[in-house]
Amino acid sequence: MSETKVIIGLEVHIQLTNLNTKLFCGCNSDYRGKEQNTLVCPICLGLPGSLPVLNEKAIEFATRLALALNCKINEEFWFFRKNYFYPDLPKAFQISQYNKAGGKAFGDGGTIKIRLDGEKKEINLDRIHLEEDPAKLVHKGSIASSPYTLVDYNRSGISLIEIVSQPVMKSPEEAREFLNQLKSIIQYTEIADLNLEGSVRVDANISIEGNPRSEVKNINSFKEVERALKWEIQRQRNAIKRGKELIQETRHWDDKRRITIGLRTKEFEKDYRYFPEQDLVPINIDGKYVENIKKNLPEMPDQRMKRIQEQYGLSEFDSEILVLDKNIADFFEEGVKEIEVLGQEGFKLFCNWLMGDISRWLNENNKNINETQLQPHQISKLIEYIDKGKITGKIAKSFINDMMKGIPVEEILEKTGKQRIADEKTLSKIIDDVFQENPEIVKDYKRNPRALEALIGKCMQKTRGQADPNITRNLILEKIK
Ligand SMILES: [Zn+2]
Structure with missing residues (x-):
């Protein structure tokens, strides 16, 4: 047919x-x-x-x-x-x-x-x-x-x-x-x-x-x-x-x-x-x-899309998705007020969190953003912590369940004790352990460079996502030679 x-x-x-x-x-x-x-x-x-x-x-x-x-x-x-x-x-x-x-x-x-x-x-x-x-x-x-x-x-x-x-x-x-x-x-x-x-x-x-x-x-x-x-x-x-x-x-x-x-x-x-x-x-x-x-008609999605694009320097595509749900767009505009320190980059990061991990969580739990306790300033805080190197993106992702219950990021950080590990000595020791425990992956790397990702993954597992991924990557590359 x-x-x-x-x-x-x-x-x-x-x-x-x-x-x-x-x-x-x-x-x-x-x-x-x-x-x-x-x-x-x-x-x-x-x-x-x-x-x-x-x-x-x-x-x-x-x-x-x-x-x-x-x-x-x-x-x-x-x-x-x-x-x-x-x-x-x-x-x-x-x-x-x-x-x-x-x-x-x-x-x-x-x-x-x-x-x-x-x-x-x-x-x-x-x-x-x-x-x-x-x-x-x-x-x-x-x-x-x-x-x-x-x-x-x-x-x-x-x-x-x-x-x-x-x-x-x-x-x-x-x-x-x-x-x-x-x-x-x-x-x-x-x-x-x-x-x-x-x-x-x-x-x-x-x-x-x-x-x-x-x-x-x-x-x-x-x-x-x-x-x-x-x-x-x-x-x-x-x-x-x-x-x-x-x-x-x-x-x-x-x-x-x-x-x-x-x-x-x-x-x-x-x-x-x-x-x-x-x-x-x-x-x-x-x-x-x-x-x-x-005259009294509220701003419509089309107009808002154009305004958001100009005001925050987002792409047409991002702005279009952002305005589709008014509650999400309101959340965004409320949250970015507090993120001025990062400027344009902060707007984009905020948008990414909303469109990515937050939307995914809402879809999986079949919820509207207003039906959660999540507050815009929590996302701003999260981005700030990542920017300052306090936590990794991976740690941030593990906070989302708690953030949806309205728990402040500072509190989650304290409760889980998770923070970014960037100290080379500490990481070096962890990598040595991973190499010792996984000789077959290390061997595999010679034929298959993608084995590198598996090794980074092992380090992440060992540190509950706290290892800084970039430093870990560079250290592994140095050592594996
Ligand atoms: Zn009647």
Whole structure:
């Protein structure tokens, strides 16, 4: 099978978790961990006679995101009813926006810049729009085999923003980068905390060029998207290879079994019988309002990247990775205030520690930097100690676990008693011992110069990482002759 072209489009639903109330009623929107069906009122339960009232703050948040994504904001629009019959929708319709039949999205167009394998690319958006979240359905076991379904209306009416990309992504990796950048932008606009469980849902449209597409629904985390896409692409390729005809259908991502399952053939838009929501007045957003929000918009990752590059003399690549997580970038800017002594070199060292050992620790422990006790000044101290020759880089690395608990570097140093050994006499003695204990490695060096690394490693082991690597290297080279 030669490389057939893959076409991917994403519809990303984001809960505006930083809003206090729901989209069309005053119910508390902080529903996580609350007793089921307690944060409800006649409006979000869809009781007859109840009337929705728009949450003005939701318009502000949507405006912030539209500005950050460079969408063209539609200054006048109606909400629409999207009709479908399902237990998560007590009204049997969802209040949403519609960009046809005289309707408009909240914002049209827009772009997200990504970088993959060193290449930059702009992913164009189709639109963003506001809508309400349906209630939460709780299945016992898997959706396919559950004997019953429970409904929690606490989630009913929560504000969602849907971000629809154009079908222009060519690989699951591109989709992953797109989502990483989107997550970053949302973090900077301060409209949502996407680390909260259930705050993100992604539907992915996937096709192999020239074939019908399938829509994979309800992928519940950004991490799952790449996996679901890879699986679905393989399924479609296999079907084509076997001469099976693909159909346009909706599939469900089963994150336990990690496969997609055909649910139903795709509804067509006309099945939703969209029509204007007459219970809400048309929305007018004037230019002044938008200007005002624009003025107060926090610095976005793109701007921050450029500023950090100039201010601290970091490379474009370093700055780009640094700003991706706002918390990491804040940590960096806080920490380097104390490292002025080393100047530019200090900034780069600080960045290296953050991007290297610290990020690795966070990944391995599945934590956000704010969920640890690590303080910016600890990293500055660490760099200072290495610079002054008190400890080696190797010793510094062994401090990280303790530093994450907030223990000051001075204390760790005292507790472990570890310090850099630079005294040539001491090192010389250690090297003699290592030579004596490992005659075969010493012999091997004649044929294989890389045996040198093994000898340095042995010295490190013997000194619990305290030997200065450069002095040790030079001494070994002198002796081995
Ligand atoms: Zn309510």
